[in-house]
Amino acid sequence: MDQSYLKNILNMVAKGEKMPDEALELLKNLPYEELGFAKIDQHRNLRTGYPEAIFCQGKTPEQVVAIVEKMMRSNTNIMATRASQETYELVKQMVPDAVYHEAARIIVIKRKELVVRDHYIAVVSAGTADIPVAEEAAVTAETIGNRVERIYDVGVAGIHRLFARLDLIRAANVIIVVAGMEGALASVVGGLVDKPVIAVPTSVGYGTSFGGISALLTMLNSCASGVGVVNIDNGFGAGYLASNINKLGYAE
Incomplete structure (x- = not known):
């Protein structure tokens, strides 16, 4: 490859300019x-x-x-x-x-302002102790160009709190549910909405939660359809996946 051509391409990248298709294909494999x-x-x-x-x-x-x-x-x-x-x-x-x-x-x-999509991602946490993982998901999604609505501390121990925010949750394009303990919230939400649900088990819980394994297994065994599961405490992975789903149908 001609070095001057490569240099020009890299300068275009730095300036955020649109490049020829052949240049994009070339850079994908560098x-x-x-x-x-x-x-x-x-x-x-x-x-x-x-x-x-x-x-x-x-x-x-x-x-x-x-x-x-x-x-x-x-x-x-x-x-x-x-x-x-x-x-x-x-x-x-x-x-x-x-x-x-x-x-x-x-x-x-931030070096570039991203276009924020109209459709939003709802990040739902079961308890206050789950907020650090929920925030990792929310900030990740926001940083890569998504609007996020946060609905925290609405776990099944006080399920009326969830029902009070159900309209906001149902209107989301994608829903991330973050829960520790037994991890039941993801199944409950999955049975109430018609959107993809990304379940995030957290390591929050007493001894038999086994550092999040109990919540992970509950989410994997969910009888609600449309629920996918990421790894324990993986808020970043959930935010990234939710963004990929949320951008479907949008011209990039």
Whole structure:
């Protein structure tokens, strides 16, 4: 490949300009950027429509900062999940406009304003203790261009709280249900709506919840149709999947 042609393409990416179809096909297969301790997939945004997210858990703050610095060259919005306050403070020294969503533990750096879709995603939590995972899902969905409605603390122990918000939930295009303990809320919601339900089991619960396994198995064994399940505490995965569903029918 001609290097000047590649350079022109990368400049177009940085400026957010529309590229020829053949250039897009070419970039979809280009290699990653090597940092030694990490391989940054700078072209994921072209293949999937979303930039690579940084999973901070297990990485040092210095490693996260180095990854952020490289990713900023592509002028994409950056999301760093499971980030500590310490990591955020170090990132903020380099990127003053970085925002930290404390409950979700997500750092967001915006370089482009996304078009927010009219149809919204409802994020429903069973209890207040499930909010950190629910917020991870909500912030993820918002960051990648979705309107989100939050309906928290409406678990089956006080099911009248759920019924009071049912109109808002039913009007959503996709519903994320986050629940720990026995995880029954996802089945209840699934039996009340005609939209896709993404169930997120959380590790909230007493001993026999087995760190979320009880909720996971309940959700997997749901008798309500239209309920899909992501991994324990995986709010990010739920928000990402909900966004993919929500964008169906929209011209990109």
